[in-house]
Amino acid sequence: MQDFTFHRAESVADAVAKLRARPEGKLLGGGQSLIPVMKLGLAAPTDVVSLAGLAELRGVRVEGKELVIGAATTHADVADSAEVRGAIPALADLAAHIGDPQVRNRGTLGGSLAHNDPAADYPAAVLALGATIVTDRRRIPADAWFQGLFATALEPDEVIVAVRFPIPEKAAYAKLPHPASKFALVGVMVAKGPAGVRVAVTGAGAGVFRAEALERALAARFAPDALAGSAVPADGLTSDPFGSAEYRAHLVGVLARRAVAACGQGGGGP
Ligand SMILES: Cc1cc2nc3c(=O)[nH]c(=O)nc-3n(C[C@H](O)[C@H](O)[C@H](O)COP(=O)(O)OP(=O)(O)OC[C@H]3O[C@@H](n4cnc5c(N)ncnc54)[C@H](O)[C@@H]3O)c2cc1C
Structure with missing residues (x-):
């Protein structure tokens, strides 16, 4: 794996600024997809900007008829959330069956959607539930987000902040x-x-x-x-x-x- 410089983002705005200053840099969520990709030599960012310390990106809340999940919320936290289980039990169960405990305790919703692995679980939920991906600058409907193999509507300097799921019948x-x-x-x-x-x-x-x-x-x-x-x-x-x-x-x-x-x-x- 190529050497890189590690940065800790102080805020979402700081993460965007750090990425803009380092065009070959990448965000780091839980590292469960990016690090394997780097180990395989399929990505070689000069800089890695970690979102892990940002409390503003974590957590679950119900707002009216929507369930809102922060982008850096781990799969384990989604699986264990009483709010998720109450609003969309299928989503809690989906998260509970991603990978293994190590993956679930590190991997995040935002990382999964940005990576868009063709065999990942969350994309099916986001698309079927007609969710909206909220970034630092816009709201993107699921139908416009997924653009094929590992491809999404995300810009290189854009940060996913949360995902808003309409609560289904x-x-x-x-x-x-x-x-x-x-x-x-x-x-x-x-x-x-x-x-x-x-x-x-x-x-x-x-x-x-x-x-x-x-x-x-x-x-x-x-x-x-x-x-x-x-x-x-x-x-x-x-x-x-x-x-x-x-x-x-x-x-x-x-x-x-x-x-x-x-x-x-x-x-x-x-
Ligand atoms: C052994 C193993 C088994 C797995 N099994 C499954 C499985 O059964 N089902 C499944 O769905 N997935 C599985 N995964 C993948 C796992 O869910 C990852 O957690 C997920 O794909 C990536 O999330 P992450 O937070 O680790 O992202 P990272 O690896 O940190 O990042 C992935 C990509 O997302 C970008 N990114 C991260 N956060 C953000 C953000 N907030 N905004 C914008 N871009 C961001 C990064 O720059 C990078 O390009 C598995 C992984 C492993 C290693």
């Missing part, structure tokens, strides 16, 4: 985890909320995507067997040693039905 997440990393071989989040029925799929392609055929079927009738005639085409899905595109397409249907059934039992997952 019901939601559930179902995933088949990779047996070693626990990343989603396929994960499906189903939500019925203010924006209607939304179904988001992670792990199956180059990035998280909405399954519109499944959404239409569930909008007509919200029940597992309503998905019987709907499918996601295998064309363009990921084929790798862990599963073919056809297998992943099949899993999308199976997991979507499981998620809808879990919605009927009060939500949850995976």
Whole structure:
């Protein structure tokens, strides 16, 4: 790994200023994706600006009809939060099944969304729930955030501050985890909320995507067997040693039905 200079941000504005002064620098959340990427030599920032000390970026609160989670809130804190469990139990369960305890105690919501791994769990929740990503300068709807493989709407000097989740009527997440990393071989989040029925799929392609055929079927009738005639085409899905595109397409249907059934039992997952 290339040498780098470590900086501790004093505030969000300070993090932005430090990044602007160091164009080859990177923010550091929990380091659970950036450090492995640096060890592999796939990123070589000259400077790393840590957000870890910023209390303003951590925590969970309910504001009216929205659940607001600070970007530096760890997966473990989301999983353990009574506010999250009360408002969107599926989100607490999703966080509880990310990686292992070490990853959950260091990794953060903002880091996961900025990294946008095609098999990450949070992107499915953010897209299905129609969440809004709040940065130091703007609010970005989930539909505009995810832009393909490891790509997002984030600017190089922009800091994610929080994510605002509309509280759904019901939601559930179902995933088949990779047996070693626990990343989603396929994960499906189903939500019925203010924006209607939304179904988001992670792990199956180059990035998280909405399954519109499944959404239409569930909008007509919200029940597992309503998905019987709907499918996601295998064309363009990921084929790798862990599963073919056809297998992943099949899993999308199976997991979507499981998620809808879990919605009927009060939500949850995976
Ligand atoms: C063994 C292992 C297993 C894992 N299993 C899973 C799993 O099952 N499911 C899953 O979803 N994930 C999994 N992960 C990934 C994990 O969830 C990471 O925590 C997450 O992807 C990145 O969060 P982080 O806070 O560690 O970010 P970092 O690694 O610190 O940063 C990642 C990227 O985000 C940027 N960044 C960080 N914070 C911000 C911010 N506030 N604003 C703007 N940019 C920011 C950084 O500059 C960097 O580009 C696993 C990781 C490991 C190592």
